[in-house]
Every structure is written in C-alpha cells, then in structure tokens.
Amino acid sequence: MKLGALSKTVFATYAVLFSGTAFAAELGQNPNVTRWSEGTIVYRTIETQRVRAHESWRLTAHPDGSRTIRSFVDNFDAESQLNMIHRVAKDFRPLESLVTYWSKGNYRGSGMFSVDGPTLTATLSGPQGPLMETVDVPEKFSMVPHPLATDSWHTWYFDKAKGGAQTTTLYNVQIAAPSDTPALGRLENGTMTFEGVEEVTVPAGTFTTDHYTMNDSIHIWVSGPDNMMVRYAMPTRDLEYVLTSLKTGATK
Amino acid sequence: MTKFVATIFTVSTLLWSTLSVAQSGDTDGPNANILRWASGTYAYTTLSDPRDRGWERFHMNVYADGSRTMNMWHDLKARSAQFTVIHRVEANFRPIETFVSYWVANGFKGSTLIRIDGDTLTASASGPAGQHDQTIPVPDVFSVGTHPVSADGWHLWSDNGESGVDQSSKIYSMEASADVTKPPLGTVRDLAFKRIGEETITVPAGTFDTIHYDLSGSQVWITKEDRLMVRMINERFDRDYVLTEFDNENYGEAR
Numbered sequence: 233m234k235l236g237a238l239s240k241t242v243f244a245t246y247a248v249l250f251s252g253t254a255f256a257a258e259l260g261q262n263p264n265v266t267r268w269s270e271g272t273i274v275y276r277t278i279e280t281q282r283v284r285a286h287e288s289w290r291l292t293a294h295p296d297g298s299r300t301i302r303s304f305v306d307n308f309d310a311e312s313q314l315n316m317i318h319r320v321a322k323d324f325r326p327l328e329s330l331v332t333y334w335s336k337g338n339y340r341g342s343g344m345f346s347v348d349g350p351t352l353t354a355t356l357s358g359p360q361g362p363l364m365e366t367v368d369v370p371e372k373f374s375m376v377p378h379p380l381a382t383d384s385w386h387t388w389y390f391d392k393a394k395g396g397a398q399t400t401t402l403y404n405v406q407i408a409a410p411s412d413t414p415a416l417g418r419l420e421n422g423t424m425t426f427e428g429v430e431e432v433t434v435p436a437g438t439f440t441t442d443h444y445t446m447n448d449s450i451h452i453w454v455s456g457p458d459n460m461m462v463r464y465a466m467p468t469r470d471l472e473y474v475l476t477s478l479k480t481g482a483t484k
Numbered sequence: 485m486t487k488f489v490a491t492i493f494t495v496s497t498l499l500w501s502t503l504s505v506a507q508s509g510d511t512d513g514p515n516a517n518i519l520r521w522a523s524g525t526y527a528y529t530t531l532s533d534p535r536d537r538g539w540e541r542f543h544m545n546v547y548a549d550g551s552r553t554m555n556m557w558h559d560l561k562a563r564s565a566q567f568t569v570i571h572r573v574e575a576n577f578r579p580i581e582t583f584v585s586y587w588v589a590n591g592f593k594g595s596t597l598i599r600i601d602g603d604t605l606t607a608s609a610s611g612p613a614g615q616h617d618q619t620i621p622v623p624d625v626f627s628v629g630t631h632p633v634s635a636d637g638w639h640l641w642s643d644n645g646e647s648g649v650d651q652s653s654k655i656y657s658m659e660a661s662a663d664v665t666k667p668p669l670g671t672v673r674d675l676a677f678k679r680i681g682e683e684t685i686t687v688p689a690g691t692f693d694t695i696h697y698d699l700s701g702s703q704v705w706i707t708k709e710d711r712l713m714v715r716m717i718n719e720r721f722d723r724d725y726v727l728t729e730f731d732n733e734n735y736g737e738a739r
Contacts, residue, residue, distance in 0.1 A: 262538070262561035264587035270541075290541065290557055292566060294592070300568050300585055302557055304543050308515035313545065315553055317568050317585055319595070328595060328610075330570060330583040334517035337548045342572075342581055344597045346610065357581065357599055 261482060266293040269458065271436060271478040273380050275307065278465065278472045284309035287473075289381040291458055297322025299458060303379035311336045316377050324388030324459065326352075326375040331405060343405060343416065345375065352403060354416045365416045373401040373419070380473045384454040384461035387444050390424055397423040400446070423447050432462050436475040519546040522712060524689060525729035526633060528560060530722045537562035540725075542634035546710065550575025556632035564589035567660070569630045577641030577711065579628045579656075586611075589662035596658070596668045598628060605656060609667040616667040626654035626672065633725045637706030637713050640677055640697055647681045676700050682708075687715055689730035 268291060275285035285307035292300045298321050305314040313334040319327040326347050333340035341358020347369065356363040372389035375382070386400055405417045427443040432453045439462045441453035453463040464473040521544060528538040540558035547553070556569040566587040572580040579600050586593040594611020600622060607618040627639040642653050655675040659666050680696040685705050692714045694705040702718040716725040 262559050262566055263564050263589075264566040264591075265559055265561075268559075288543070292557075292568070294566075294587060296592070298592070302555060302568055302570075304555055306515050306518065306521075311516050313515055313517040313547075315545075315555055315570050317570055317583060319585065330597065332553060332570065332572065332581075334547060337516045339547070339549070339551070344583070344608075355597075 264292075264294055265482070266295055267480065267482050268292050269460065269478065269480040271381075271460070272476045273461065273473050274435075274476045275309070275380070275471070275473050277470050278467060279470050284471075287379055287381060289379065291381075291460075293458060298327065299324075301381060303381050305379050312340075314377075314379055316379050316382075318375070318377055318379075318382050320385060320388075324374070324385045325371070326373070326403070329375055329377045329405075331377045345377075345403070345405070345417070356416055363416055367403070367417070367419065369403060369419065370401055373403060376402050376404045376417075378405060380464055381461055383464060384452060384459045386446075387424065387442070387452065387454055387459060390426060390444065392426050395426065397425045397447075400424045427451075434463055434474045434476070436462075436478040439475075517545075517547055519548055519550075520710075520732065521545050522710065522730065522732040524634075524712075524727055524731065526713070526725050527688075527728045528558075528562065529724045529726070531717060531719060531724045532722050534724060537723075538565075540632050540634060542632070544634070544710065544712065551580065552577070552710065554635045554638075556630070556634045558632040564662070565660070567630065567632055569632055569635075571628065571630060571635050571638075573635075573638060573641075577627070577638045578624070579626070582628050582630060584630050584658060584668060586658075586660055586668050588660070588664065590664045593660070593662075593664045594668045598656070598670070607669050609669050611667060612664045613667040616669060618669050620672065622656065622672060623654050626656060627675070628670070629655045629657040631658060631660050633713050633716055635713075636699070636704065636716065637711035639675060639699065640679075640695075640704075640706065640711065643677070643679055643695075643697075645679070647679045650676065650678055652676050685714060687727050689714075689727040692727075 270290040273287040274283055276283045287305045289301055289303040300319050303316045316331045318329040321327055329345045332342040341356055343354060343356045345354045350368055352367045352369045354365050374386045390398055400422045402420050403417050404420050425445050427445055430441050430443045432439050432441045439455040441455045441462050444452045449468055451465045455462050462475050523543040526540040529536055538560040543555045545553045552573050554571045558567050568585040571582045574580055582598040585595040594609050596607055596609040598607045603621050605620050605622045609616045625642040639655055653675045654672050656670040656672050658670045659668055678698040683696045684693050692707060694714050695708060697704050702716050704716045705714045706712060714727050
C-alpha cells in the first residue's frame with residue numbers, strides 16, 4: 233500500500249488534533265485547566281525514617297469544579313506498583329477511578345469503578361478473569377484506590393460546625409490487598425474527628441492544614457482548595473507519608 | 485477505636501502496613517515489578533514560529549513480563565483540550581487495556597475504558613453523550629491512538645526492520661473532537677508508515693539513538709527498545725512535538 237494514498241485517511245483518523253486551522257484559543261490558556269498541581273510523597277517509617285515507597289501525583293482542577301488526579305506508586309517495600317486515574321466531583325464525591333496493580337512481580341489486575349448517583353459499578357480485569365459488581369453507595373462516601381494522594385479526600389463531607397467524631401464511609405478497593413483476598417471492593421465505616429488548623433512543615437514546605445484523626449489513630453493533614461495531602465501518619469504502626477515536593481500552576 | 489483501626493487498615497493502608505511488610509520481608513528496592521522506567525515532558529509548538537501550543541508529561545514502566553504501562557497527561561491549550569490516559573501494552577506492544585479521560589473545548593467529553601481480549605476489543609464510554617458500549621474485532625497487529633504523543637511510537641511495533649519500504653498497520657483511533665455529543669469511542673483505520681533508518685538526534689532533553697519513521701506524513705524519531713517518542717514533526721500542519729525533559733533508571737546505556 234502506498235504511503236501517500238493512506239495519508240489522507242490517516243490524517244482524518246490519527247492526526248485530527250494536528251489540523252492546521254488556528255483556533256482563537258491557540259494563544260491563551262487551556263480553559264479546561266483551572267489549576268494544576270503535582271507532587272511527590274515519600275512513604276517511610278517514623279522512627280528510623282526508612283524509605284518504603286515513593287508516589288508521584290498530578291492533579292487537574294477543571295472549570296466545573298471537578299478534579300482529576302493521576303498517581304503512580306512505586307512501593308518497593310510491599311513489592312507493589314500502582315497506576316491510577318481518579319475523578320471526583322466539585323465536592324470531592326467520587327465519579328470514577330481506574331487503577332492497575334502489580335504485586336510481587338505479577339499483574340494483579342485493573343479495576344474500573346464508576347459512580348452514577350447512588351450506584352457504584354466495578355469491573356475487574358486480571359488473572360482472576362473478569363469480575364463485576366454493583367454496590368449501593370451513600371451520598372457521602374469516598375473511595376480508597378490506595379495511592380495516598382487520594383486519602384485526603386475522605387474528609388470532604390466532615391461537618392466542622394457540628395464537630396465531634398463523625399461517621400465516614402469508604403469504598404475500599406480490595407484489588408490491592410493480598411492475592412487471596414477477594415477483589416473488587418467493599419464499603420467500610422469508620423469515624424473521623426477534626427483536630428484543628430495547624431501549621432505543618434514537611435520537605436515540600438510549610439502549609440496551613442486541617443488536621444483530622446481517624447479514631448485517634450491515623451492522622452491526616454490536608455491543605456488548600458484541593459484538600460491536598462500534606463502528611464499522613466500512623467504512629468502506632470511507625471508509618472508516615474510525607475509530601476516531599478510540590479509544583480502548582482494555572483497553566484505551564 | 486480498635487474497630488476503626490482494624491477497618492481503616494484494610495481500607496487505606498493494608499498494602500503498606502508493617503504487617504504486610506513483615507509478611508513479605510523488608511526490601512530497600514528496587515521494586516521487583518518494575519524492570520525499568522522512564523518519565524519525561526514534551527513541548528508542543530508550531531514549527532514556523534515556534535509558538536507554544538501545549539505540553540505533555542508521561543511516566544512509563546516496563547514490568548517483569550515485558551509489558552508496559554504508559555501514564556500520559558497533556559495540556560493542549562491550543563485546542564482547549566486536556567487528556568489523561570493510562571495505556572497498557574504487551575511485551576510486543578500489542579494493546580491490552582486503555583483508559584482515557586477527555587476534556588475538550590466544549591467541556592468534559594467523557595471517559596472510556598478499552599480492553600482487548602484476543603481478537604475482540606470492548607470499549608465502554610460514559611460522558612455527556614451518555615453511556616455507549618462497543619465490541620469490535622481487531623486484527624493481531626494494531627495499536628490504540630489516544631492522542632497524547634508519548635505512546636505514538638507504539639503504533640510502529642510491527643515494523644519489519646526494512647528501511648525505505650512502505651508498511652502498514654491498523655490503529656484504533658479515538659474520537660477526540662470538541663463535539664461532546666460524539667462519545668469517545670474509536671474506529672479501526674489503516675495506518676501507513678515507512679522506516680527511514682537509525683539516527684542520533686539531539687533535543688532539549690538530550691541526545692538519543694533513535695529510529696526515524698515517516699508515520700503517515702509525520703516525521704517521528706523514537707527510541708529503540710521502548711519506542712518512546714523523542715520528536716515528531718508535521719510540516720504540513722506546522723507542528724512540532726519535542727522531548728524537553730527525560731529521566732530514567734536502569735534504562736541501559738543507549739537511552
């Protein structure tokens with residue numbers, strides 16, 4: 233087949249975004265990107281500061297207030313590697329999440345989780361074959377696809393005016409659990425308490441944060457309009473997760 | 485408290501807990517799942533000015549079984565487009581699975597999960613156009629075109645190594661126009677290419693040993709082993725996509 237003969241077809245197919253007509257928007261910023269940020273998180277022990285894993289994430293805030301976060305986790309300590317694209321609505325309620333997991337040198341599978349009102353649909357593809365489940369989810373819930381960057385979004389429906397310990401509902405993606413654990417996910421309840429506003433210094437800088445505890449055991453410090461994870465600590469387990477670098481912008 | 489601690493560990497940190505570490509044994513790396521990785525940034529410009537049109541970031545992993553995952557994020561501000569993509573391929577670069585999330589000039593266009601099982605491709609798209617499912621046959625030799633450029637070298641995986649000879653493949657190319665009434669599904673089209681030869685080129689990210697192709701009228705230079713895009717130009721459309729930053733580990737001598 234002649235290369236030239238195919239070019240016309242392929243330009244309509246493959247290079248649609250390359251077309252030569254200059255848009256008015258060519259000179260401006262991308263209206264789909266209200267702001268962006270990207271950062272890295274180190275997973276380490278608190279006592280000895282032994283590094284256990286690295287995570288890099290990139291967040292895009294869109295004009296309707298929704299957010300897309302892409303995360304990559306290299307957890308060499310647990311011999312796992314995760315890729316994720318996670319979307320949430322303006323109020324941080326989950327919209328959809330795609331996660332792929334590797335564990336101990338083997339592909340564990342990928343999961344697609346879509347939320348439509350009160351229904352979460354999960355489809356799994358991997359060595360166990362295709363699996364699917366539909367789960368009723370409450371209005372106020374969050375997802376745990378496992379990259380730490382999204383764990384700050386469990387706080388989105390906490391009522392500060394009400395205060396005290398409040399119930400949280402999380403859809404926990406089980407695909408990241410050991411291989412003998414059933415895949416897909418499950419709903420789990422817990423409690424959360426707002427501890428106050430605190431200045432926190434981490435390698436990425438000093439941030440004004442909201443400090444939450446989950447049953448007095450897990451500490452979460454989140455900051456800014458995107459509820460960015462600054463620090464996550466489990467002293468009883470000698471584990472912490474700390475923001476080590478951060479870049480932000482409206483466009484590049 | 486005890487109840488919640490038990491719960492939350494299965495929720496968020498089971499994989500990372502000291503318990504799981506104790507079960508698996510501490511390691512200081514590298515991660516056994518990752519054979520090698522690379523990450524980088526592209527600048528989108530016009531060839532003539534050059535005028536800034538956007539940029540793209542990627543992170544690629546090569547796994548122990550030879551398969552690859554490409555994470556891509558682009559800000560094509562020239563078209564008010566922003567795409568986020570995870571794309572998985574086999575050791576020979578045949579597609580396994582792709583997820584795309586598209587924002588276009590008219591807002592959120594939708595997201596699509598594409599999975600390939602043998603000779604069957606299934607795609608499920610959701611967005612303003614509603615829910616659309618697609619099942620189509622695909623040939624043995626094909627690729628998935630998601631529109632960020634990082635993985636565009638993977639369209640060339642069937643190259644027979646013969647320079648100067650017209651070759652062809654197939655591409656499942658995603659609908660990515662600004663029309664949000666059209667769901668982000670794809671169609672299989674012909675894709676023509678020609679291997680020009682091996683060339684060493686220098687771009688802002690460094691000097692790379694590449695293979696130069698004519699890909700349907702675009703000139704592309706890709707790395708050898710992982711077929712990563714180093715540069716793509718299209719004179720007809722006045723386009724230049726060039727690697728401006730590059731980082732890697734265990735990536736071999738001739739990156």
